[in-house]
Amino acid sequence: MSIVKQIQQAAIQSLNELFNQSFTNKDFQLNQTKPEFEGDYTIVLFSLVKSLKLSPDDIGNQLGKHLTQKEESIFTKFNIIKGFLNLTIVDEYWLTILTRSYKDVCFGKKEMNGKKVMVEYSSPNTNKPLHLGHLRNIFLGWSTAEILKANGNEVIKTCIVNDRGIHICKSMIAWQLFANGATPKSTNTKGDHFVGEYYVKFNDELKKQINELKKQGMNEKEAEKETPIMKQAQQMLLDWEAGKPVLISLWNKMNSWVYEGFDITYKKVGADFDKAYYESNTYLLGKKIVEEGLQKNVFAQDEDASVWIDLTTDGLDRKIVQRSDGTSVYITQDIGLAQQKYEEYAIDQSIYVIGDEQNYHMKVLKLIAEKLNLPNAQNIYHLSYGMVELPSGKMKSREGTVVDADDIVNEMENVAKAKTEELGKVKDFTTEELTTLYTTIGLGALKFFLLRVEPKKKMIFNPEESIDFHGFTGPFVQYTHARIKSILRKSEIQNSKFKIQNLLPLEKKLLIILEQFGGVIDKAANEHNPSEIAIYVFEVAKIFNSFYAEHSITNAESEEKKQLRLQLASMSATVIKSGMQLLGIDVPERM
DSSP: OOHHHHHHHHHHHHHHHHHSOOOOGGGSEEEEOOTTSSOSEEEEOGGGHHHHTSOHHHHHHHHHHHHHHSTTOSEEEEEEETTEEEEEEOHHHHHHHHHHHTTOTTTTOOOOOSOEEEEEOOOOBTTSOOBHHHHHHHHHHHHHHHHHHHTTOEEEEEEEEBOOSHHHHHHHHHHHHHOTTOOHHHHTOOHHHHHHHHHHHHHHHHHHHHHHHHHTTOOHHHHHHHOHHHHHHHHHHHHHHTTOHHHHHHHHHHHHHHHHHHHHHHHHHTOOOSEEEEHHHHHHHHHHHHHHHHHTTSSEEOTTSOEEEEOGGGTSOEEEEEOTTSOBOHHHHHHHHHHHHHHHHOOSEEEEEEEGGGHHHHHHHHHHHHHTTOTTGGGEEEEEEOOEEBTTBOOOTTTTOSOBHHHHHHHHHHHHHHHHHHHTOOTTOOHHHHHHHHHHHHHHHHHHHHHSSOTTSOEEOOHHHHOOTTSSSHHHHHHHHHHHHHHHHHSOOOOSOOOOOOOOHHHHHHHHHHHTHHHHHHHHHHHTOTHHHHHHHHHHHHHHHHHHHHSOSTTOSSHHHHHHHHHHHHHHHHHHHHHHHHTTOOOOSOO
């Protein structure tokens, strides 16, 4: 049991005994004591004043005495400062935590709780390569899944591949018009990049044709509908849904090029999935559910045969779920997939990692699922996140101004190489070891930078800023881990128990934050927020460096102190490594 829960339980028991009332941990706040005050944890007393009809200091004095005077109490003393009860915990407690956990790689993680959670992330379109925005999605989804696992859940990682629709037809039309039979192999181009170039070519040609029609007097909206190339794409979508063999063959071929490219990128960034769904399969189930929804009067058909749902009484709007020509829209396949997920896995929660530009779409999906009485609809959860922008501004796929995921990963490796060579500490590494090190640092910097920000916040990504060995970055945490491992290689931990001794302030501060790891995992899992882990491992690394700058380990004042500090170092390295792994980041043994 965490120290926070132990303090809460002890405080509740003492309050019940002292005042003959029932209390819960919601009746008072518990925080770590501020550095400027004596104590380890602080109970905020103001919320108890009304029910007890006593001053905060009176409550604090009675509660503090009761907690410290109990037999086998973990509290050694207390003080009160303006309504805050500061409690000091006996050193023996912290030493017990250390000796029991310093080499426990599972420290902080929980046993399986029987709950099954699905996390859907990445969800790319097969008309373009993965880009920087996808990377935030992938890292956020993967890390959330791992944190949920560490908190005791069974987790299924999934991806929905948007492999059909008008946007896919655009790339196909452009390839037919402009490729002259070219392939990724013939042009020595990665498959997803190759197909993405034709999506851009489509939009370039579309702009030209729109401008020509505008010269003839049409407005922008009318001109786009009447362009020959857009009409070709719309007809292709109808032909695809009709299953025309030649078209299906081209579609399969171009998608296969993209999948080969995606697989290379996923492997490079360490992403994996337990199951991949394809919109080309799920949209059929969605159309079937739309038909059933019409019969149940959940949906209504307009005069042009398009199918809609009216959500105005729910504070939203009318939403189309099927076009007048019978073709499906995004929400159609989403409805089908929501049901399919539950039927296949009987999940307790379905998490969708999707950018905040789709907040409205996800509200509509959940509401439709509830109105259709789809299984577990109330447990659909949208993990919304802000867009990633560059210092130069917003990225746009159709204009070809996005930063490809492959390019940014390569750039990060190059920046890692340059920064590491500046420090001049890589003379003893082989060429192969250096290649691995630059990948570890570069990718670690990228992941940490994208995950250290709370998901809902928009962010600007700067490669140079992300690789700083002294700031709030992945490389700083990685370097601290490597530094600890270097210390541990020079000295052997000979025993695991100590005589009772006084902990110095920085020794205790380090132990206190290490003990909190399980609580941080719990909070990050409940809030679906990997930034909690990133902030935590950074704080551990920062406190360890302060501790190490102040106190020698190998030349400690006694052998007992040396062994204590070696175990502290070992536990710090274990927690840093475990925390970084939850973010998908490797930590090197040496740097």
